[in-house]
Amino acid sequence: MTLSDYLLKQYSPTTAHRYHREISHYLRHHPQAETYLYTQVVEVLGNYRTRRSARTGKPMSFGAIRTFLCALQQYYAYLIATGRRADNPATSIQLKDTTSRDIQLQHLLSPEELERLLHQPERYSILHNRNHMAIGFMIYQGLTQGELKRLTIGDINVKHATIRIQQSRTLNGRTLPLEPVQLYPIIQYLEIDRPKLLAHSGLDTAVLMISKLGTPETGEGYSYLVERCKHLFPNRTLSVRTIRQSVIANKLRAGIDVRIVQEFAGHKTVSSTEKYQQSQVEELKTEILKKHPLG
Numbered sequence: 001m002t003l004s005d006y007l008l009k010q011y012s013p014t015t016a017h018r019y020h021r022e023i024s025h026y027l028r029h030h031p032q033a034e035t036y037l038y039t040q041v042v043e044v045l046g047n048y049r050t051r052r053s054a055r056t057g058k059p060m061s062f063g064a065i066r067t068f069l070c071a072l073q074q075y076y077a078y079l080i081a082t083g084r085r086a087d088n089p090a091t092s093i094q095l096k097d098t099t100s101r102d103i104q105l106q107h108l109l110s111p112e113e114l115e116r117l118l119h120q121p122e123r124y125s126i127l128h129n130r131n132h133m134a135i136g137f138m139i140y141q142g143l144t145q146g147e148l149k150r151l152t153i154g155d156i157n158v159k160h161a162t163i164r165i166q167q168s169r170t171l172n173g174r175t176l177p178l179e180p181v182q183l184y185p186i187i188q189y190l191e192i193d194r195p196k197l198l199a200h201s202g203l204d205t206a207v208l209m210i211s212k213l214g215t216p217e218t219g220e221g222y223s224y225l226v227e228r229c230k231h232l233f234p235n236r237t238l239s240v241r242t243i244r245q246s247v248i249a250n251k252l253r254a255g256i257d258v259r260i261v262q263e264f265a266g267h268k269t270v271s272s273t274e275k276y277q278q279s280q281v282e283e284l285k286t287e288i289l290k291k292h293p294l295g
Contacts, residue, residue, distance in 0.1 A: 006078045009212060011224060022071035034079060038089040045069060045093065066095055070220045081201065081213045091218070094146075107236045109246040114139040117229050117243070124212055126196060129189040131225055134209060136182045137163070138226075138240060142247035142265060144171070145219045145240045151208040153194075158187060171266035249276045 003023065007016035027033055030044060048068055051060050072090040079085035117135050122128045137143045137151075147165050155164040161183060167173030178186070194210055201214030209217035222240055230238050244265075251261045252273075262273040 001082060003075070003078055006081060006213070007074060010074070010221070015224070018067065019071040019074050022068050023075045026068075026072060026075065033075075034084065036089060038092070041072060041089045042093060045072070062095070069093060069095060070218070073218050073220065077211075077213075077215055077218065080215055091216075107238070107242045107245075108249050109233070109236075109243065111250050113233070114243065114246060114250075116232055117226075120229055126193055127212060129185040129193050130197075130209065132185040133182065133189055134222060134225055136179070136185070138222075138243045139247060140179045140182060141165070141176050142244045144244060145222050147171070148209065148222050148240075149217070149219050152206040153190065153208050154206060155208065156186060156190070158183065158190070165266065167266075170268070172263075172268055174263060174266050176264065245276075248273070252276050 004016070004020055007019050010016070011019065026044070030036070033044075036044075045065070045068070049060060049065055069090065073088065073093075076085060076088040076090050080088060117139060118132060120131075122131060134148060137148060141163060143165065146168060150166050150168075151163075155166070157164070161178045161180075162175050163178055164175045165171075165173055197210040197212065197214050198205070199214065200212075203214060203216075205216055207216040209221070211217045211221060226238055226240055226243065232238075236242070248261060248265050251264065252258065258270060258273050258277060261276075262270050265273060267273050
């Protein structure tokens, strides 16, 4: 299996081409990259940050740096899939997000709109239950991309219909109820699909989400699940983050106490949750001004 074949199985032709271009550039300048350790990959990424864009002459944007890191992660995932390496030195590298975390009201989705994300055609039937499960964790439990990556099979309790979310540097750990509609795809995935996926690679891992090639799913895989739904809302910015923001905002709009929502979201301080209440105030002001403009 060539690198191109591997990328095309994971992504759209456009994304696969972009990653292939980044990987080719990486290998041209680092011919020994196949054996690089974590510290060496971090050093490469650090040097990449200091570059300037050949097109604009400006420092590399956060989006370009993120794309480069995702490409490196996929390169090492390819080496694992082809038996040339046992570990991925780029998996645990996380960029400090410099993008705005402000709540953009115009991009938030209602509960009904969130449900539409579940009903997308699948390219591979064996991924149907897994993808349905992943989107479900986004729209019902409001999980972040990092939380999705860290899930293990031990975090799912089918008997009690709960999911345990591990604590991170920025969010508290918590145990949340699963919706009844989530249980069937979870059970099907755990009992049937996941063992079949792992059989492709022969790996023995506790990571919950497994890719089509039998390797642990990367954060980029979750972004792809959301990106394929962008045609549903062409005038909005759709991402794992805006889905989470929508879930939290919808709970507050429904009148759920802010402390309960704080626990649900894993916010370390109630002020993080209260930002969504302030957003509702601003939204109300906007609607009032539309109907009763001043001056």
